[in-house]
Structure formats: C-alpha cells, structure tokens
Amino acid sequence: MAEYKTKVLIIGSGPAGYTAGIYAARAGLNPILVSGTQVGGQLTITTDVENFPAFPSPIAGSELMTRMREQAQNVGVKIIEDNIVEVDFKTRPFECSSERNNLFSGETVIICTGASNRWLELESEKKYRGFGVSGCATCDGFFYRGRNVAVIGGGNTAAEEAIYLTNFAGSVTLIHRRDTLRADKFLQDKLRNNNKIHIEWDSVVEEILGTENPLSVNGIRIKNVKTDQQKTLKVDGVFIAIGHHPNTEIFKGQIDLSNDGYIITQPDSCKTNIEGVFAAGDVQNQHFRQAIVAAGSGCIAALEADKFLSKM
Numbered sequence: 001m002a003e004y005k006t007k008v009l010i011i012g013s014g015p016a017g018y019t020a021g022i023y024a025a026r027a028g029l030n031p032i033l034v035s036g037t038q039v040g041g042q043l044t045i046t047t048d049v050e051n052f053p054a055f056p057s058p059i060a061g062s063e064l065m066t067r068m069r070e071q072a073q074n075v076g077v078k079i080i081e082d083n084i085v086e087v088d089f090k091t092r093p094f095e096c097s098s099e100r101n102n103l104f105s106g107e108t109v110i111i112c113t114g115a116s117n118r119w120l121e122l123e124s125e126k127k128y129r130g131f132g133v134s135g136c137a138t139c140d141g142f143f144y145r146g147r148n149v150a151v152i153g154g155g156n157t158a159a160e161e162a163i164y165l166t167n168f169a170g171s172v173t174l175i176h177r178r179d180t181l182r183a184d185k186f187l188q189d190k191l192r193n194n195n196k197i198h199i200e201w202d203s204v205v206e207e208i209l210g211t212e213n214p215l216s217v218n219g220i221r222i223k224n225v226k227t228d229q230q231k232t233l234k235v236d237g238v239f240i241a242i243g244h245h246p247n248t249e250i251f252k253g254q255i256d257l258s259n260d261g262y263i264i265t266q267p268d269s270c271k272t273n274i275e276g277v278f279a280a281g282d283v284q285n286q287h288f289r290q291a292i293v294a295a296g297s298g299c300i301a302a303l304e305a306d307k308f309l310s311k312m
C-alpha cells in the first residue's frame with residue numbers, strides 16, 4: 001500500500017484523461033493519473049480511427065491511445081496502473097482508494113472514467129460470453145475466419161464492427177431492431193456496398209443458441225418485431241454493439257448523477273456539483289461520444305482545475 005498526494009488526481013486513461021493530464025502537467029500541477037482496468041479506454045478496442053484530426057491516414061485506436069499516453073508521460077504525467085474502487089468527496093483533499101490498496105488524495109479530482117459496453121441482458125448471452133458472444137470485434141474477430149457471425153445494433157459501432165468482421169468471417173449478419181440505421185451515412189454506404197454483409201431489419205434477439213460441452217455458440221434465434229415471426233440463423237459468433245453505459249458506480253452518493261447515471265456538469269464546463277471535482281469525456285457526455293470531444297473536455301477540466309487551485 002502506498003499513499004499518493006497530488007494537486008490534480010485524474011481517474012481514467014481515455015482521451016479525456018490523457019488530455020487532462022497533458023494540460024495539467026504543462027500548467028505545472030504534477031498530476032497523477034490512475035489508469036483504470038481498461039488502460040487507454042474504449043478506443044483500445046476499436047478498429048481504425050479515421051476522424052481524429054492530424055492523421056491523414058487511418059490510425060488504429062490502440063495506437064492513438066499509446067501515443068496519447070506517451071505524450072502525457074513525456075510532459076510529466078505520473079501514470080499509475082491501478083483501479084479506483086472507492087471515493088470520498090466529503091473530505092478535503094479528496095480521497096480515493098484503489099484495488100491495489102493504494103490511497104490517493106487530490107486537491108482536485110478530474111473524473112474521466114468513460115463508458116462501457118451495454119449488453120442485451122439475456123441469460124443465453126451471459127452463458128456464452130467469452131464462448132462465442134463478444135463485445136469487441138477487434139479483440140475476437142480473428143477467431144472467426146471463414147465462419148458466420150452476427151452483429152447486434154444499428155449505430156456506428158455496430159456498422160464498424162460488421163465491416164471489420166468481413167476481413168475474417170465468411171458472412172456477417174447485422175441485426176437491428178428498427179428499419180433505419182443510426183450509423184453515419186458514410187458507414188451505411190460501406191455496409192451496403194459490402195456483399196458479405198446482410199441486414200436483418202426490425203429484428204431482436206430472442207436467444208443465443210449453442211452447445212454445452214464445449215460451451216460454444218452455433219446459432220441465434222431472432223424475432224421480427226413487425227410480424228412476430230421467429231427464425232434461427234446459423235452463426236458461430238455474436239458481437240453485441242448496442243451502446244454504452246457510464247462508469248459511475250463508485251460515484252453514486254458522492255456526486256450528482258443524471259437518471260441514466262452520467263455525471264452532471266455545469267453548462268459549458270466540466271464542473272460538477274462538488275467544487276474541485278470535475279468530469280470530462282463520455283462519463284459526462286452521452287450525446288457526442290467522440291474521442292475528439294472527450295479530449296476537448298479533458299482540456300477544459302484541466303484548465304478549470306488550474307483556475308480552482310490558483311484561488312485556493
């Protein structure tokens with residue numbers, strides 16, 4: 001167990017966290033960043049990023065995050081690989097304890113814990129998670145060379161995962177609960193022009209089917225919500241891409257959260273209801289969940305923390 005004291009404690013290591021770190025370090029605040037369990041955040045499990053400025057060619061999400069981390073370290077951010085499990089925002093400096101029994105105290109805290117995959121919450125999905133059910137095409141797509149897979153969802157993630165999976169799979173069925181996609185037009189065009197991809201519209205997953213021994217997916221039962229007709233598709237893998245929920249469990253009771261669990265911040269600001277505690281990135285913004293937006297809000301949070309500290 002170790003004790004760490006800092007002016008700026010950053011929780012989370014996605015674009016928001018690293019950017020907050022870069023700005024706080026350059027303001028001479030010697031920030032400490034606690035990385036969380038998914039070091040680098042959600043971008044580490046995405047494929048090519050084509051819309052982050054300054055990269056004329058696509059850059060892998062994991063590579064982008066490695067570069068942000070290196071930049072943060074180069075300007076003096078102290079990065080600790082650990083996971084905060086409890087926070088106390090009622091005392092000052094704020095105290096946060098970790099999975100590895102470390103105690104962090106910060107005169108300010110910037111929360112950048114992001115969001116995580118949502119699941120369908122079917123019993124069969126839980127049963128086969130890791131045995132044919134996945135939340136990450138980049139991580140698991142490779143195992144489905146020449147096989148048939150399904151992707152659930154109609155947003156950008158689902159579209160990107162479906163397209164990515166065609167690099168390996170024999171066929172990809174996109175299953176979406178409505179008759180229009182939420183994904184960007186650019187991705188919709190890519191989907192339509194890929195003859196390995198078939199879309200099942202207006203359809204929901206009733207059950208994921210498979211064998212017991214070994215535990216392995218071999219099909220999916222879906223229902224058309226307009227006709228109530230059910231059908232079974234033969235697939236070996238199911239990728240769930242139905243969005244995210246904010247990682248705010250440890251902040252319940254400590255800070256104001258919206259009904260759906262996001263940290264509430266003041267308009268045009270990363271300030272929370274607790275003076276000295278800021279929130280940046282997907283954990284406080286469910287509308288524009290983009291790396292560049294998260295990075296921008298990490299910057300705002302660091303500037304606001306600096307201003308707060310200068311008045312102390």
Ligand code: NDP
Binds near residue numbers: 120177288
């Ligand atoms: P979204 O919330 O955008 O989309 C989730 C999709 O899953 C929707 O189509 C939704 O259906 C469907 N869905 C939600 N719940 C269920 C359920 N219980 N059963 C079946 N389907 C369900 O999430 P994404 O992860 O796709 O994207 C998150 C954010 O990240 C977005 O802002 C997106 O633009 C961004 N993003 C950007 C990328 C890029 O620019 N390259 C890449 C990936 C993500 P419905 O449409 O009916 O609501």
